[in-house]
Amino acid sequence: GENVEQHPSTLSVQEGDSAVIKCTYSDSASNYFPWYKQELGKRPQLIIDIRSNVGEKKDQRIAVTLNKTAKHFSLHITETQPEDSAVYFCAVLSGSARQLTFGSGTQLTVLP
Amino acid sequence: DTAVSQTPKYLVTQMGNDKSIKCEQNLGHDTMYWYKQDSKKFLKIMFSYNNKELIINETVPNRFSPKSPDKAHLNLHINSLELGDSAVYFCASSPIHSVYNEQFFGPGTRLTVL
Numbered sequence: 001g002e003n004v005e006q007h008p009s010t011l012s013v014q015e016g017d018s019a020v021i022k023c024t025y026s027d028s029a030s031n032y033f034p035w036y037k038q039e040l041g042k043r044p045q046l047i048i049d050i051r052s053n054v055g056e057k058k059d060q061r062i063a064v065t066l067n068k069t070a071k072h073f074s075l076h077i078t079e080t081q082p083e084d085s086a087v088y089f090c091a092v093l094s095g096s097a098r099q100l101t102f103g104s105g106t107q108l109t110v111l112p
Numbered sequence: 113d114t115a116v117s118q119t120p121k122y123l124v125t126q127m128g129n130d131k132s133i134k135c136e137q138n139l140g141h142d143t144m145y146w147y148k149q150d151s152k153k154f155l156k157i158m159f160s161y162n163n164k165e166l167i168i169n170e171t172v173p174n175r176f177s178p179k180s181p182d183k184a185h186l187n188l189h190i191n192s193l194e195l196g197d198s199a200v201y202f203c204a205s206s207p208i209h210s211v212y213n214e215q216f217f218g219p220g221t222r223l224t225v226l
Contacts, residue, residue, distance in 0.1 A: 034215075043217040044155065044217050102154075104152075105153045
C-alpha cells in the first residue's frame with residue numbers, strides 16, 4: 001500500500017516568517033495530493049490540493065509544489081500569522097485504492 | 113446547514129460495552145468514510161463505503177462495522193469496546209464523480225473507554 005512520510009513533526013516560526021512542510025510518497029501512480037489543516041479540537045479542513053498534471057499551485061499565502069519524479073510535495077506558507085497555528089496533514093490518493101493515505105501531521109506554531 | 117454531522121460529540125463508556133456513532137451528510141455525496149485519530153494525531157482510514165462497495169482497512173478489528181441505512185448516512189457500530197478504542201472518530205464524505213476525491217469531514221466524536 002501507499003506509504004506517506006511527513007516532516008517535520010513540529011515547526012515553530014516567528015510571525016511573518018515562512019513555513020515549509022514536506023511529504024514523500026511511495027506509489028508512483030498516485031495522482032492527487034491535498035493538504036488539510038486541523039485546529040485544536042476541530043475537524044480537518046482542506047486548504048489546498050494539487051493534481052499530478054500540475055507542478056505548483058498557489059492560493060494567497062499558501063502554495064503547494066509537486067515533484068512527481070522524486071515523489072515528494074511540499075506546503076509553503078508565507079507571512080505566517082498566529083491563526084496559522086494548527087496541525088497540518090498531507091495526504092495522497094493512490095490510483096488503485098481510491099483512498100486517502102495521510103501523513104503523520106506537523107504541529108505548526110507561529111510565535112507572535 | 114451543517115454539511116457533515118456526527119452524534120454524539122463525546123462518548124464515555126465502559127470496556128465491553130457496545131456503542132454506535134451516527135453520521136449524516138447533506139451534500140448529496142455518494143461515498144462516505146470513517147477515520148480514527150489516535151492520541152498522537154495519526155489519521156487512519158477505517159472504511160470507505162458507497163452503495164456498491166465497502167472497502168475495509170485490513171487492520172480494523174471485526175468488532176467495528178459500518179451500517180448505511182441510506183446514501184446520506186453511515187453509522188459506526190463498535191462491539192465489545194476495548195481501552196485501545198479510545199480515540200476521535202471522524203466521518204467524511206466525497207462525491208463519487210470526483211476522480212480526485214475531495215473529502216469533507218464531520219466534527220468528530222471523542223470516544224473514551226474506561
